[in-house]
Amino acid sequence: MVIGMVFGEGKKTLGEQAYEIIRENILTLRLKPGQTVYESEFSTMLNISRTPVREAVRALHIEQLIDVLPQRGMKIALISERKVEETRFVRESLEVSAICNIVDQWEPAQTKYQDLYRALASNLQSQKQVIQNGDAVQFLQADEAFHRLLLSAIGNATLVSVVSQMRGHLNRVRLLSLQEIPYTEGLVREHEQLLEALQSKDRDRATSILSAHLSRVSEDIQVVKDKYPDYFTD
Amino acid sequence: MVIGMVFGEGKKTLGEQAYEIIRENILTLRLKPGQTVYESEFSTMLNISRTPVREAVRALHIEQLIDVLPQRGMKIALISERKVEETRFVRESLEVSAICNIVDQWEPAQTKYQDLYRALASNLQSQKQVIQNGDAVQFLQADEAFHRLLLSAIGNATLVSVVSQMRGHLNRVRLLSLQEIPYTEGLVREHEQLLEALQSKDRDRATSILSAHLSRVSEDIQVVKDKYPDYFTD
DNA sequence: TATTGTATACTTGTATTCAAGTCAATGTAC
DNA sequence: GTACATTGACTTGAATACAAGTATACAATA
Numbered sequence: 001m002v003i004g005m006v007f008g009e010g011k012k013t014l015g016e017q018a019y020e021i022i023r024e025n026i027l028t029l030r031l032k033p034g035q036t037v038y039e040s041e042f043s044t045m046l047n048i049s050r051t052p053v054r055e056a057v058r059a060l061h062i063e064q065l066i067d068v069l070p071q072r073g074m075k076i077a078l079i080s081e082r083k084v085e086e087t088r089f090v091r092e093s094l095e096v097s098a099i100c101n102i103v104d105q106w107e108p109a110q111t112k113y114q115d116l117y118r119a120l121a122s123n124l125q126s127q128k129q130v131i132q133n134g135d136a137v138q139f140l141q142a143d144e145a146f147h148r149l150l151l152s153a154i155g156n157a158t159l160v161s162v163v164s165q166m167r168g169h170l171n172r173v174r175l176l177s178l179q180e181i182p183y184t185e186g187l188v189r190e191h192e193q194l195l196e197a198l199q200s201k202d203r204d205r206a207t208s209i210l211s212a213h214l215s216r217v218s219e220d221i222q223v224v225k226d227k228y229p230d231y232f233t234d
Numbered sequence: 235m236v237i238g239m240v241f242g243e244g245k246k247t248l249g250e251q252a253y254e255i256i257r258e259n260i261l262t263l264r265l266k267p268g269q270t271v272y273e274s275e276f277s278t279m280l281n282i283s284r285t286p287v288r289e290a291v292r293a294l295h296i297e298q299l300i301d302v303l304p305q306r307g308m309k310i311a312l313i314s315e316r317k318v319e320e321t322r323f324v325r326e327s328l329e330v331s332a333i334c335n336i337v338d339q340w341e342p343a344q345t346k347y348q349d350l351y352r353a354l355a356s357n358l359q360s361q362k363q364v365i366q367n368g369d370a371v372q373f374l375q376a377d378e379a380f381h382r383l384l385l386s387a388i389g390n391a392t393l394v395s396v397v398s399q400m401r402g403h404l405n406r407v408r409l410l411s412l413q414e415i416p417y418t419e420g421l422v423r424e425h426e427q428l429l430e431a432l433q434s435k436d437r438d439r440a441t442s443i444l445s446a447h448l449s450r451v452s453e454d455i456q457v458v459k460d461k462y463p464d465y466f467t468d
Numbered sequence: 469t470a471t472t473g474t475a476t477a478c479t480t481g482t483a484t485t486c487a488a489g490t491c492a493a494t495g496t497a498c
Numbered sequence: 499g500t501a502c503a504t505t506g507a508c509t510t511g512a513a514t515a516c517a518a519g520t521a522t523a524c525a526a527t528a
């Protein structure tokens with residue numbers, strides 16, 4: 001029923017590992033929106049008892065990635081256009097705040113900003129590389145890394161974590177739309193423009209590019225919604 | 235060890251009820267920052283088994299309100315100045331975005347905005363009432379209600395929920411500072427000014443009042459940190 | 469035939485039991 | 499006296515057992 005579930009090493013609890021594995025399978029659509037799943041499935045699949053599975057499932061329920069129907073089972077949450085718009089708004093607010101914060105403090109002389117620039121530039125190259133083989137999941141990972149680099153620069157771990165939680169509700173739409181409308185080149189160009197705006201300390205340009213960049217999902221959702229009506233609600 | 239733990243009625247699971255009760259006890263400082271607690275304590279206290287207690291505790295651990303020391307117990311999270319500043323930033327970003335959204339769409343003719351105005355004005359009266367008996371917890375509840383009314387107006391449930399999560403890390407500082415520095419009148423006046431700015435559609439004034447209003451905690455924390463050093467880390 | 473009651477095989481929710489790590493007290497060798 | 503091994507009483511982590519709600523198949527009944 002699900003593939004790609006392998007436990008890693010480390011001192012994480014089984015529940016934490018199960019959470020990461022199941023979440024990953026939801027975000028990459030290996031678990032289909034609307035699909036019915038049971039705790040016992042995950043339990044046998046991961047070869048652990050229901051207790052840590054339940055811990056993982058409750059966390060995903062709080063995150064609204066899983067709907068629980070008491071005594072009847074669980075369903076992988078459908079993609080909600082409303083939820084996508086809500087999380088998009090939150091993400092845009094936070095990323096715009098963050099970029100303002102960076103631009104205002106940007107001093108080309110400081111090594112930490114030179115490091116940031118180099119890291120972003122390097123990531124841009126990876127993005128271009130990844131475009132070649134056209135793997136949407138891989139591109140999304142590079143895209144996430146780019147934004148994460150930016151956000152991490154202001155040193156606010158809570159903000160990074162909130163944005164990454166919001167991303168959970170945007171990822172599936174982005175994945176579908178990348179498969180349907182491959183405009184990855186455009187996205188990479190926007191990343192480049194953002195980097196330029198940062199370098200020239202152009203606050204207004206940076207925020208407007210970022211806003212437009214993050215707003216694309218609102219348009220894309222209409223297309224994929226028609227293509228995959230079963231995955232959506234609202 | 236803890237008081238005020240009573241189960242309510244409803245169709246919530248024991249785990250969800252336990253979560254709310256324990257969280258409330260943390261935010262109101264009945265459970266002291268740094269205090270060691272055990273699953274079995276909550277279990278006997280609430281007269282339920284460890285399983286739903288554990289569910290509640292894991293959620294609070296994810297929220298970073300409880301630190302888990304494997305095989306050794308748990309500690310109520312100390313107040314982290316860093317975490318307070320991080321959550322303050324996130325909250326301010328989101329509330330400012332929300333207020334901009336409202337001001338831009340504010341049309342005095344619309345009944346929904348008239349309702350909002352009335353609700354806010356009514357809440358302001360409650361705030362003034364509550365000031366009289368000087369109960370910090372009660373005032374914080376009214377304050378929370380005021381901000382929640384504003385946020386709810388833009389119809390973004392995710393944003394409301396994120397802000398309320400952030401509030402969890404600000405509440406304890408606010409509670410302590412209200413007990414030490416009773417400037418509640420000032421806070422109420424800022425609420426009034428914010429409402430005026432809204433009414434006159436003065437976007438810049440609204441955002442600057444709100445920013446200043448939400449930034450107070452950064453100053454207050456220094457005072458209470460000296461008064462209650464045991465409650466803090468960083 | 470249509471409907472209703474019921475047994476049954478599921479599910480999640482909760483309680484209990486077992487496993488394994490931590491720490492402090494205690495006893496012992498040196 | 500001091501270092502060190504050992505024991506035992508704790509803890510959380512994980513597995514299992516039990517309780518209770520839900521849907522479905524199906525037989526009894528009008």
